[in-house]
Amino acid sequence: GAGVSQSPSNKVTEKGKDVELRCDPISGHTALYWYRQSLGQGLEFLIYFQGNSAPDKSGLPSDRFSAERTGGSVSTLTIQRTQQEDSAVYLCASSPPGGASRYEQYFGPGTRLTVT
Amino acid sequence: AQSVSQHNHHVILSEAASLELGCNYSYGGTVNLFWYVQYPGQHLQLLLKYFSGDPLVKGIKGFEAEFIKSKFSFNLRKPSVQWSDTAEYFCAVNAQNYGQNFVFGPGTRLSVLP
Numbered sequence: 001g002a003g004v005s006q007s008p009s010n011k012v013t014e015k016g017k018d019v020e021l022r023c024d025p026i027s028g029h030t031a032l033y034w035y036r037q038s039l040g041q042g043l044e045f046l047i048y049f050q051g052n053s054a055p056d057k058s059g060l061p062s063d064r065f066s067a068e069r070t071g072g073s074v075s076t077l078t079i080q081r082t083q084q085e086d087s088a089v090y091l092c093a094s095s096p097p098g099g100a101s102r103y104e105q106y107f108g109p110g111t112r113l114t115v116t
Numbered sequence: 117a118q119s120v121s122q123h124n125h126h127v128i129l130s131e132a133a134s135l136e137l138g139c140n141y142s143y144g145g146t147v148n149l150f151w152y153v154q155y156p157g158q159h160l161q162l163l164l165k166y167f168s169g170d171p172l173v174k175g176i177k178g179f180e181a182e183f184i185k186s187k188f189s190f191n192l193r194k195p196s197v198q199w200s201d202t203a204e205y206f207c208a209v210n211a212q213n214y215g216q217n218f219v220f221g222p223g224t225r226l227s228v229l230p
Contacts, residue, residue: 003159031216042120042206043220050216058217091160095216100167103148103210105218107160
C-alpha cells in the first residue's frame with residue numbers, strides 16, 4: 001500500500017515568509033508525528049496527534065510553529081515568519097492503532113526547508 | 117527529561133567486520149526501545165524493537181540488539197557487515213509513562229568499505 005507522503009519535497013523560502021508543509025499518513029493510521037532533523041542532528045520531536053485527542057505540542061520550538069490535522073488524516077505544519085535556523089528536514093511519521101504496533105512509526109520522505 | 121545518546125558519530129568498517137553501535141538512554145521507568153535505519157536516499161525505517169521479554173531481539177538483515185536494563189543500554193550488533201549496511205542508524209526510546217512520545221538519539225553514520 002501507499003506509504004506516508006509529504007509535500008513539497010523541497011522548499012526554499014525567504015526569511016520572514018510563512019510556509020506550509022503537508023503530510024498524508026498511511027490510511028487507517030491514527031497517530032501522526034512531526035519531527036525536525038537538522039544537519040548532523042537527530043530527530044527533534046515537534047508535535048504528535050492521536051485520533052481525536054488534543055495534540056501533544058510540547059516539542060514545538062516557538063509560537064511561530066503550529067500544526068493541524070483535518071479529519072484525522074492529512075496534517076499541515078505551518079511555520080510563520082521563517083528564520084534561517086528553521087532550515088532543516090521536516091519529517092512526518094504515522095502509526096497504526098492498537099497493540100504494540102502503535103509504537104511502530106512509518107516515516108515519510110521529508111520536506112527539506114531552506115530559509116535564505 | 118528523557119535523553120538518548122549514541123556514542124559514535126561515524127563508524128567506518130570493512131566488509132565482514134563485526135559491528136556494535138552503542139545507545140544509552142536516561143529514564144528510570146519502563147521503556148520501549150527501537151533502532152531505525154536510513155539508507156542513502158531512503159526513508160527512515162524500523163530495524164528492530166524491544167517491548168518486553170527476551171532482552172536479545174533480532175531484527176531485519178541480520179541485526180540484533182541487547183537491552184541491558186542495569187546499564188540503560190540498547191546496543192545494536194551485527195556479526196558481519198556488508199557494503200549495503202552503509203546507512204545512518206538512530207536509536208529511539210519511548211517511556212511508557214509518556215504515552216507515544218519518542219526521543220531519538222543523534223544517529224550514527226556507518227560506512228562499510230567494500
